[in-house]
Each structure stands twice: as structure tokens, then as C-alpha cells.
Amino acid sequence: MFKTRGIEKLKKILINDKHFHPSFFADLIRSEMFKSLSNYMELSPDDVLVNISIDEKGEYVLRLKAKCQRLKIMGILPKGV
Amino acid sequence: MARKIVITSGKGGVGKTTICVNLGIALARQGLRVMLLDVDIGLNNLDVVSGVENRVVFDIVDIIEGKCRPTQALVQHPNFPSLYILPSAHSYNVGKVDGNTLRAVVNGLSNNFDYILIDCPAGIELGFHRAVFCANEAIIVTTPHISAVRDANKVASLLNGYYLNEISLVCNRLRADLVLSNNMLKAKEVASSLNLKLLGIIPESDEISSSSSIYGDGIAIDEQSERAFNVLANNLHSGSNEMFDYTQKYKGFFAKIKNKLKRRF
Numbered sequence: 391m392f393k394t395r396g397i398e399k400l401k402k403i404l405i406n407d408k409h410f411h412p413s414f415f416a417d418l419i420r421s422e423m424f425k426s427l428s429n430y431m432e433l434s435p436d437d438v439l440v441n442i443s444i445d446e447k448g449e450y451v452l453r454l455k456a457k458c459q460r461l462k463i464m465g466i467l468p469k470g471v
Numbered sequence: 472m473a474r475k476i477v478i479t480s481g482k483g484g485v486g487k488t489t490i491c492v493n494l495g496i497a498l499a500r501q502g503l504r505v506m507l508l509d510v511d512i513g514l515n516n517l518d519v520v521s522g523v524e525n526r527v528v529f530d531i532v533d534i535i536e537g538k539c540r541p542t543q544a545l546v547q548h549p550n551f552p553s554l555y556i557l558p559s560a561h562s563y564n565v566g567k568v569d570g571n572t573l574r575a576v577v578n579g580l581s582n583n584f585d586y587i588l589i590d591c592p593a594g595i596e597l598g599f600h601r602a603v604f605c606a607n608e609a610i611i612v613t614t615p616h617i618s619a620v621r622d623a624n625k626v627a628s629l630l631n632g633y634y635l636n637e638i639s640l641v642c643n644r645l646r647a648d649l650v651l652s653n654n655m656l657k658a659k660e661v662a663s664s665l666n667l668k669l670l671g672i673i674p675e676s677d678e679i680s681s682s683s684s685i686y687g688d689g690i691a692i693d694e695q696s697e698r699a700f701n702v703l704a705n706n707l708h709s710g711s712n713e714m715f716d717y718t719q720k721y722k723g724f725f726a727k728i729k730n731k732l733k734r735r736f
């Protein structure tokens with residue numbers, strides 16, 4: 391009885407805290423980067439790699455790698471238009 | 472090349488230093504060369520818990536400042552010859568000790584040992600990151616209390632960012648009577664909540680508590696704790712997955728009657 395209540399409470403707390411997980415942010419950034427980059431490049435979601443690590447000072451380091459088959463041809467507007 | 476393992480928890484008072492010392496002793500008993508490194512600069516206790524505080528001449532900061540060689544600062548344990556302690560400084564401007572320098576010291580000593588156990592400070596501040604930066608594996612210590620498990624979860628999330636080879640869990644201070652009467656979480660339940668591999672179970676020990684209160688050292692002197700630490704050391708060294716049965720003396724007909732009477736009076 392007491393233990394079931396404890397496990398339930400623990401689960402709730404841990405589920406809320408999961409939002410701090412770096413891989414959660416990495417997946418989120420990856421999907422947004424793919425959306426943004428696909429305006430300029432022809433790539434698949436697997437071509438975008440996002441890695442979040444922590445250095446010795448505790449600062450987050452974001453590494454982004456994207457590769458594509460070809461760049462999209464962009465129409466460039468003349469100056470002043 | 473030594474296995475460099477950081478012993479961390481997030482929450483203070485869960486038994487990081489005690490587990491660091493006793494795990495080191497259990498490994499040293501198997502004939503392995505072990506170094507215990509105290510990274511808790513300013514609030515160091517590893518020398519006291521291991522009982523070598525009177526033998527300390529140099530510390531980690533003396534090495535960093537070039538006052539001594541790393542091997543000169545090592546303190547050999549009087550009772551366990553293959554166990555060495557590298558103490559931390561009592562008071563120091565911690566800003567001078569950065570993760571890269573500390574890692575260089577650890578890597579320099581790595582060839583002389585089989586295991587380097589790094590005692591991490593509580594919290595997730597700079598000291599935590601410095602300690603984790605030196606390691607390639609981590610052991611998270613927690614007690615079966617919700618606040619400690621929550622902090623262990625946060626620490627596990629942070630450790631994911633370091634891409635360590637392995638992150639495992641040790642559940643400390645379990646009480647068999649409370650677990651059997653469903654008034655305390657089991658170690659397996661804690662491990663599954665955290666999604667971590669359970670490396671070992673350490674039961675609550677009155678002997679360790681009173682030893683740390685009276686003598687200052689937290690070396691396991693009772694048979695049950697000693698056996699629990701030996702099982703933990705075996706799991707770490709050989710990769711086995713055996714769990715110490717701390718509920719044994721509470722099982723059986725007579726044990727149940729004895730415990731019921733004990734609780735009533």
C-alpha cells in the first residue's frame with residue numbers, strides 16, 4: 391500500500407524531470423534543423439546529426455553535422471527589389 | 472590502463488565516500504591495484520573515511536602546483552597494501568583546479584593501477600563536472616528514498632552528455648525489515664525507475680554508522696557489509712550480475728516471529 395503510493399509518486403516526479411534529458415533536446419533540435427535545412431538542401435532526416443555533450447566546465451557543447459546530395463537552386467532577387 | 476570510475480549521486484549523504492572506500496578495499500582484497508581519488512576539494516573526507524588522515528603529506532593541489540610528483544602524494548593504506556589514496560586539499564581556491572589538469576594527473580597515474588575510483592562531490596556544480604571529466608565509467612549511488620532517486624535521475628541525465636562507457640547503479644542503505652513489509656522500495660524497483668543497470672546492493676549497517684560517528688572511518692567491519700561489498704566488487708570486476716541477499720536473516724519462521732516481537736516491544 392505505502393510502497394505502491396511511493397512508486398506512483400516517484401514515477402510522476404521522474405516523468406516530469408525527463409525533460410532535462412540532453413537526448414530529448416538533441417532530437418528536438420535535430421527535427422527543427424532538418425526542417426530549416428531542407429529549404430536549402432536535398433537531404434533526409436538521417437543526414438542531420440546533432441550531438442550535445444558537456445565539457446569540463448559543465449557547459450553544453452552542441453555539434454551539428456548535416457550532409458546532402460545537392461543544394462537547392464535559389465532564385466536571387468536583384469538588389470533593391 | 473586503469474578503469475576510471477566516478478562515484479557520484481547528486482544528493483549528499485547517500486554514502487558515496489563510504490562506498491568508494493569499501494569498494495576500493497574489496498577490490499584490493501582481490502589483489503587488484505586500486506587508487507581512490509578525492510575530487511571534493513575543500514570539503515574532503517576520503518582520507519578520514521579510509522582512516523589515513525594522519526599519513527597525508529601532499530595532496531592533489533601540490534601535484535598540480537608542481538610541489539611534488541604524483542606518486543609522492545599517494546598514501547598507501549596500512550592494512551591493504553595495494554590500495555592507495557590520493558587526498559584532496561583542505562582549503563583551496565578551487566577555480567585553479569580545472570578539469571583538464573585533473574584529467575592529466577589521473578591519466579598520468581593510470582598505468583600504475585587496475586582501478587581508479589573517483590569520489591565525486593555532492594551536487595551538480597563545477598566539482599561534479601570536473602570529477603566526471605576524468606572518468607570513463609560512472610557508478611551512481613542512491614538510497615531508496617524518493618528525493619535521492621530523483622537526484623540520481625538528474626545525474627544520470629547529465630552523465631549521458633559525457634558519453635561514458637558504462638553507467639550503473641548501487642542502491643545503498645537498504646533495510647530488509649522495511650523492504651519485506653513493503654515500506655521501502657526494493658533496489659530493483661529503484662533501478663527500473665531510473666532505467667539503469669543495478670550493480671550492487673548495500674544494506675544499512677549500524678556498525679558503519681557507529682564507526683563513522685566514533686572513529687571517523689567508514690570501513691565495513693561487520694560480516695554482512697563486507698560480503699555485500701565483495702559481491703559488488705565481483706560484479707564490477709568480472710561483469711557478473713549477482714545480488715547480495717540482505718533479507719536472508721529476516722526470512723524463515725523463527726526470524727518472522729523474532730521481528731514481530733522486536734517491532735512490538
